[in-house]
Structures are given as structure tokens and as C-alpha cells.
Amino acid sequence: MTAAMTTGRTVLFAVAGGAAVGNLYWAQPLLDDVAADLGTSSALAGLLVTLTQVGYALGILLVVPLGDVLDRRRLVPGVLLTSAVALVGAAVAPGFTTLLVALALVGTTTVAGQLLIPLAGDLADPAARGRVVGTIASGVLTGILLSRTVSGVIAGFAGWRTVYVVAAVAAVVLAVLLRRAIPELPPRERVAYPRLIGSVFRAVGAHRAVRVTLVISAAVFAVFTMFWTSLTFLLSAPPYGWSTTAIGAVGLVGLAGAVAAQRVGRLHDRGWSVPVTGGALVLVLVSLVVAGLGAGSVPVVLVAVLLLDVGVQATNVLNQTRLFAIDPAARSRLNTAFVTSNFVGGAIGSAVAGVLWNAGGWTAVTIGGAVLVGFATTVWAVHRRRALVVPERTASA
Numbered sequence: 001m002t003a004a005m006t007t008g009r010t011v012l013f014a015v016a017g018g019a020a021v022g023n024l025y026w027a028q029p030l031l032d033d034v035a036a037d038l039g040t041s042s043a044l045a046g047l048l049v050t051l052t053q054v055g056y057a058l059g060i061l062l063v064v065p066l067g068d069v070l071d072r073r074r075l076v077p078g079v080l081l082t083s084a085v086a087l088v089g090a091a092v093a094p095g096f097t098t099l100l101v102a103l104a105l106v107g108t109t110t111v112a113g114q115l116l117i118p119l120a121g122d123l124a125d126p127a128a129r130g131r132v133v134g135t136i137a138s139g140v141l142t143g144i145l146l147s148r149t150v151s152g153v154i155a156g157f158a159g160w161r162t163v164y165v166v167a168a169v170a171a172v173v174l175a176v177l178l179r180r181a182i183p184e185l186p187p188r189e190r191v192a193y194p195r196l197i198g199s200v201f202r203a204v205g206a207h208r209a210v211r212v213t214l215v216i217s218a219a220v221f222a223v224f225t226m227f228w229t230s231l232t233f234l235l236s237a238p239p240y241g242w243s244t245t246a247i248g249a250v251g252l253v254g255l256a257g258a259v260a261a262q263r264v265g266r267l268h269d270r271g272w273s274v275p276v277t278g279g280a281l282v283l284v285l286v287s288l289v290v291a292g293l294g295a296g297s298v299p300v301v302l303v304a305v306l307l308l309d310v311g312v313q314a315t316n317v318l319n320q321t322r323l324f325a326i327d328p329a330a331r332s333r334l335n336t337a338f339v340t341s342n343f344v345g346g347a348i349g350s351a352v353a354g355v356l357w358n359a360g361g362w363t364a365v366t367i368g369g370a371v372l373v374g375f376a377t378t379v380w381a382v383h384r385r386r387a388l389v390v391p392e393r394t395a396s397a
Helices: 007-022 028-038 047-062 064-068 072-091 096-109 112-123 126-158 160-181 193-206 208-236 244-269 273-293 298-326 328-383
Strands: none
Touching: 007 072, 007 112, 007 126, 007 160, 028 047, 028 096, 028 126, 028 160, 028 208, 047 064, 047 096, 047 193, 047 208, 047 328, 064 072, 064 112, 064 193, 064 328, 072 096, 072 112, 072 160, 112 126, 112 160, 112 298, 112 328, 126 160, 126 244, 126 298, 193 208, 193 328, 208 244, 208 273, 208 298, 208 328, 244 273, 244 298, 273 298, 273 328, 298 328
């Protein structure tokens, strides 16, 4: 990696990315607590996760493209401070509607991680780009998984509102550290904002590899959020009846996915991106079969969690790194397309989870997830020899 992308800077980017994306998932183990406190149903409380993800998709679409034209040394701390304000709003929300609005704003503003990943791609040496992106992506996944655990523990001791206070303080601290750590960069070409946003769609339309990658990623992320949202319902209901803290702790099992993220980036650097993507999709499908057959056994469910997180995160890292190789000048915009499609898929997955749970419980959820993974695997199989293969002249850019 170049001197500009030091080990310390990589670690800080990973921590900041994890903390930012973790804001999207604080609510998942808190749904029953929030519903009881604010006088609503658990099913309606599931909208907290959905609207946060929809807000995040909008933030990615409207804010992250600015990373290709603005000074990221100012932009990244600025969005962190804005998200801190929204988190405080969630902490003091007097009612369910106000909390919904606050969390939608949290989603819209907590995009620092998706500004840092393309920045790392710019700063890293091309031969190590997969490893660097994989390391930061592992931090993002760690944030996703630990957010559930931390959220459950804090809520168990101090109530669900304290979770958002702690998150706001963390955002402020990271804003200060990143303002100092991000290096001075040359000025970038100025582009009018409407043209900048429009160029996101042009970048997607210009490259078939981008479109195919986005379809696969959105389907996989829909499965991810469908699984985790429904897992809360499974473990809080009989025969388990787990507490919020215990449900949050399940996220620790998925930390192996963070390790896989760091390792799988190296496989991209070696030219194995496409075949390993197919293997990761098969692993996700296996995890859903295990989960569906072993719903009555905690150890089996935990094995399914482990397999699912490894497969999903490996798919995400390989897809994201492939996109960065396609057009180096538009990495933030391609990342915008990638994460927007993921979180649209994630929002659909969260919403469908409640419908499937009410219709057929855990079995319906795992079957629905298997159908989506089967679709993604079919798309991969059709395009694995052509559209998903990025030419060497582009990949080395």
C-alpha cells in the first residue's frame, strides 16, 4: 500500500466505517422494547429498521457521489457530525412517529463509511487494493454485527434511548480523529450537483459488469436483512424467549464474517473474484437450509448465522472491489450505486421478513431467502464468463 494509506489510517477507516454503519442496526434487537415503551406493535416497530435503511439508501445516492468532487477531509467529518445530531433526535424522541423520522435522518446522514471505502481505494496501491478494501469492509461488518450486541447490552442496563446517546458521542469523536487523519488531497474537478447525481446512473448504464454485480448484491443483502430481522422474532418467541441482551449477543457469532472479508479481498488481488463469488453464494444457500432445518436447536441456528455472515460478506467485498476496478475516476459514484442497490434490497428484505413471518414463521423466511439466493446464483452463472470478468487493463487502473 502507498504511504498515504498507512496501517493506522486503514484501521481508523475501518473503525469509523463500522461505527457509522452500525447506526443502521441499533434498533434490530430493541424492537420489542421500543414497541412496549412507545405503545405500538412489534410488527409496526419493524418499520424502524426499514425506514432507517431507506434513509441510508437516499444518503448514499445524494451524499456519497460528492466524494468524487469535494474535499473528503472536510466532507467525512461533516457527515459524521450531522449524523450525531440525528442520533440525539432519536434518543429524545417523544413518540413512535418522531422516532421514525429521526431514524430516517440517521440513515440519510450515516454514510461516512461509504465515503471512506472509495477514498481508501484511491489511496491504496493497486496491487493491494483488495486487501485494503477488505480490511475496511471487515470493519464495516464488525460494526453491523457488534451494533446488535452493544445495543442489546446497553439497553439491558440503561434503556434503549441510551444506545443512541452513546452512538452520537462516538460519531463526534470519530469526526475529530478523521479530520486530522485524512491527508491533504489535490483539488478535484468541479461538477454541477445535478450532473453529478445523473452521472451515477450513466456509470451504471455504461458498464454491463456494474449492472450484473448490483443485481447479485441487492438480492444477497435482501436475504441478509430478512434473516437478521426474523432472527429477532424467532429468538424472542417461545420456546426460546431470549432477552434483548441475549439476542444482541448472537451478533458475535457472525464476527467470523469480518475475518473472511479481510481474507477474501486478497483473493480478488489474485484474480479469483468471480469463482469465489459463486462459492460464497452457495455458502449462503447452505446456511439457509441449515437454518430452516435446525430452527429448534440453538447450536444449529448459530452455525447458520456463521455461514450466512461469511457468505454474504465475502460476496459484498468481491462485488465492491470489482466495481472499483471498472472505473477508478468514478469510485464514489459506483459505490453509491452499489450501496444504494444493497440497501434498497435490504429495505425490501426487512419488510418482507415481517410478511413471511406472519404467513409461515421461520420456515417461510428461510424458503423466501433461498429463492432469492437461487436467483442471484443463476445471474452469476449466466454472466460469470463475460460480464463479471473485468479486463486486466481496467482492473489494474
